[in-house]
Amino acid sequence: MNEIVDLSLIDWSRGQFALTALYHWLFVPLTLGITFILAIMETIYYKTGNEEWKKITKFWMKVFGINFAIGVATGIILEFQFGTNWSYYSWFVGDIFGAPLAIEGIMAFFMESTFIAVMFFGWDKVSKRFHLVSTWLTAIGANLSALWILVANAWMQNPVGTKFNPDTARNEMVNFWDVFLSPLAVNKFLHTISSGFVLAGVFIIGISAWFILKKREVIFAKKSILVAAIFGFLSSLFLVTTGDGSARLVALKQPMKLAAMEGLYTGKNGVGLVAFGIFSPTRTDPENSKLKEFIFKIEIPNVLSYMIHQDANAFVPGVKDLINGNEKEKILSSADKISRGKMAIETLRNYKNSLTEGRKDEAMQLREKFMSADFQDNYFKYFGYGFITNSSELIPSIPLVFYSFHIMVILGTWFLIFFILSIYLVLKGELTRQRLFLRIAIFTVPLVYIAQMAGWTVAEVGRQPWVVQDLLPTMAAVSKINAGAVVVTFWLFALIFTILLIAEVKIMTTQIKIGPKDGGH
């Protein structure tokens, strides 16, 4: 497949997409979570009439406004890249991506332009009740905006509800609900938004801890911490539940990703969960140099089998089972999948040739064959494997996926403990005396962003080489454009996003230092 495009183009295009997606994601999760925390704070103000809660709500609303203004539209750059760098992918996915993104655009525009305006401009101008409803609707609208793009992403990880049209080379939606309500889409949405809720909880606690350390706005800070910690704690529990669901779905739909997450090379019954591990930089498996050996690992026996199958002795396939196949477990070898994929591509080629050369009867027969249930289930299902020349291309970067996954899980566990400690210390009236904890709270803010980045790295690097699971590998999705142009725009984006990030941090720190003094917006 490497003859189609050169590797530097693929790498720079991937690098550019990763750079813009990760920078974009620096802004999004805070918006997802802080809007709900604002809504809760304002609800308390609405119920109690206590002006302190109004002051608290207005301050965090200002922080939300800064983050929203800097982050808004940064995701559009990803859409630019689809058309330029990833045109074959964009064409192949057809309306699967277009429809959800159009809905997102319309929904985001109407919800956000209407209700955010009421949130910021409406204090003392609309009724308290209408203002509160607007704040809740902003929170719901912001999260629903995320829904559509995550539905599209879930389809790429598990393409369902669509049919490939060999005349147009596009996937067409045959069942909207299969796409929209696929278990992977539902789980991805819930897991992603709850991670945003956790981030917002940690963020508010961290900033509030700074106020307490500075002996400023202590009551404001304690109240903020209490709301953020309870919200964050409940979100963390939800995050763990959806994370567990995610792992099970990954095991079912993307077993190679699961094997990479756990560094599992040889499948067996009763597989343990690797709690922590370090790879050797030099020693590799004798069968495959992409499989680095562990120098050290802590493994909890049978837990992975139990988590995935609710059976402590169940079989979980490793990388080698997925590459070499496993007859006993009915796993096809990659060689078999590659040959089926090549057959699907050849049939498409013959169909196209017979059409262009005017052999209508032959074309009709080939089309019928291509669209038959048997061919779809046994050949087209592996279409993407036809582009693969070497089985090793099917293995993602295991150290990157493994470490990212474990960083995410370890940090996620810390956030849960952190929220419990925060609630305990506020309720016990001990918070102001625990200066070490307050310092740790500030330090936890960057950690929650690292956890977010790690999570997306697991999801996106773990599914390589696929852009659309089993159907389209990254190398076949990239446009044949000049790699130099991609390099230039990579650095342009790096510059623009870095300026935006500096602006965000500078404006936000200035406003935080000013504190919750006035109601200006």
Add this chain to the structure above:
Amino acid sequence: MKKIIRFYIDGFKGMTLGRTLWAIILIKLFILFFVLKLFFFPDFLKKNFNTDKERSMHVIENFTKTK
């Protein structure tokens, strides 16, 4: 309707920090749509092919090149 327009006008007039944020949003949108999109991100298939049929044929050709 007048009340709604007045609401927005008063809101924008009363902005303090919001003015800076709006300036950032507008500069950002200008760079995105009038610099990046126009000069750096043409739609590859739209630019090189005139009809959807041609685009389809090109994509199929590209996919089926592999042996």
